[in-house]
Amino acid sequence: MLRGSRRNTQDCNADFPMPVQSVKEQKTLNLSDYELKETLGTGTFGRVRLVKHIGENKHYALKILKKAALIKLKQVEHIKNEVKLLSMITHPMIVNMPAFVQDENKIYLLFEFVPGGELFTHLRTQNRFPEDLSKFYAASIVLAFGYMHHLNVIYRDLKPENLLLTREGYLKITDFGFAKYVEDRTWTLCGTPEYLAPEIIQSKGHGKSVDWWATGILIYEMMAGYPPFYDDNPFCIYQKILHSKVEFPRFFDPKCRDLIKKLLQHDTTRRIGCIRGGASKIQAHKWFSVIDWQALLNQQIAPPFLPTCGDEGDTSNFDEYPESEGDDLEPLLAEERRLFDGLGVEAGGVEAGGVEAGGVEAGGV
Incomplete structure (x- = not known):
């Protein structure tokens, strides 16, 4: 894991499109209101499950x-940082945690629940994206980072695996585990080697400079x-980042090359953004001249690509995973439980095992 630029280096210009801000309402999460369905993803710390609210008949993604x-x-x-930040952030290009x-x-x-799947999956399927699609997604990232940096929040984990597509084809950033106010x-080492x-x-x-890189x-x-x-060797990746010159395929548009070079500027005092x-300097770059930024923020631009999605709970854009790890969780010690003090809402005695979906219990996570 890796992380950290100077104060106010990424302040937003007054003309930068920003969503209308309101106090974010946090729902009370009662696990017994949800039916557990397929696993959408797994990781070192647990998994993400599709769930359906029984009363609303609406699908969500539950990260356990x-x-x-x-x-x-x-x-x-x-x-703790992830929960705190997602509890206050509201933006069309950032996944909502209610x-x-x-x-x-x-x-x-x-x-x-964002049913279009990971950008990573679509990029591997298509091999590479056409320029208009790459530009559309990049512009969405610029809007999201401009908003976050205005709040003095840095993301620090941009990669195709952390970007999801909505049914309508819009981009949403997910996984705020490395995000920080x-x-x-800051000096913590975190992130993905290539990025x-x-x-x-x-x-x-x-600081904010790392998101623009x-x-x-x-x-x-x-x-x-x-x-x-x-x-294949992370150390060699680091050496290339520090010492190698970026080489561009011949089909790259000169305007695109220019923007990438300005984003991959080693000197943070000269890096665009x-x-x-x-x-706003990135927004005004000539590669983005065709983008209507306010319309994109309002999701009034037709996305160049639509993912194939079925009904409201369709998971076909996600890989299949076994539904139970079969692990027994040992109770935490008192001092270990205290590490999570201040995180927020307690389940009030509702155990994960009390939430069932076709015989599969959340306790199997």
């Missing part, structure tokens, strides 16, 4: 995290089908 695993891998503060709850052994985060700089900015690798302290990497990968700095004007 094992506290013991979070403690073992020193991720408690990360999950509720969360915890019990003695697990944390449950309820998200809107930072007014100045790490030089200042992270060199432990110089970092990662945006340049993402644009390149969407256009080329592979990242600009790649190697970090200089005066902030995200």
Whole structure:
């Protein structure tokens, strides 16, 4: 895991499109109101399950995290940050978390269900994206990062696996495990090797600048089908990031090359997005000249690509996973339970095992 730029280097220009802000309403999450369905994804700390609200007949994604695993891998503060930030953030290009709850052994985060699947899956299927599609997704990222940076939140984990497509074809950022509120700089090492900015690798302290570097990497990968700095050995990836020059395929548009070069500028005082004007400088770049930013924010632009989605709970755009790990969770010690103090709502005695869907219990997560 890796993380950190200077204060106010990414302040938003007054002309930068921002969503209308309102106080975010948090629902009370009662696990017994939900029917567990398919697994959408698995990871070190637990899994994500499709769930259906029995009364509303509406589908959501339930992220179920094992506290013991979070403690073992020193991720408690990360999950606290994720819950805190997602509880206050509201943006069309960021996945919504309407509720969360915890019990003695697990944390449950309820998200809107985004049925189009990961951008990663579609990129691998198509090999690489056409320029108009890459530009559409990149513009969505610029809007989301401009909003987050205005709130002094850095994301630090941009990659195709953390981007989801809605049924209508719009992009949403998910997984805020490495996100952090930072007014100045931070020094924690976190992120995905191919997307790490030089200042992270060199432990110089970092901030909002790292998100713009990662945006340049993402644009390149969407256009080329592979990242600009790649190697099987992470150390070699770091060396390439620090010392290699970006080489572009011949089909890259000159305007696109220019933007990527300005995003992959090693000097953060010269990197676009970090200089005066902030995200609005990226918005005004000639590669984005065809983008109507306000219309994109309002989702009034027809996306260039529509994922194939069936009914409201269709999971065909996600991989299949076994529905139970069959693990027995040992009770946490009192001092371990205290690590999660301040996280928020307690489940009030509702155990995950009390939520059943066709005989599959959440306790199997």
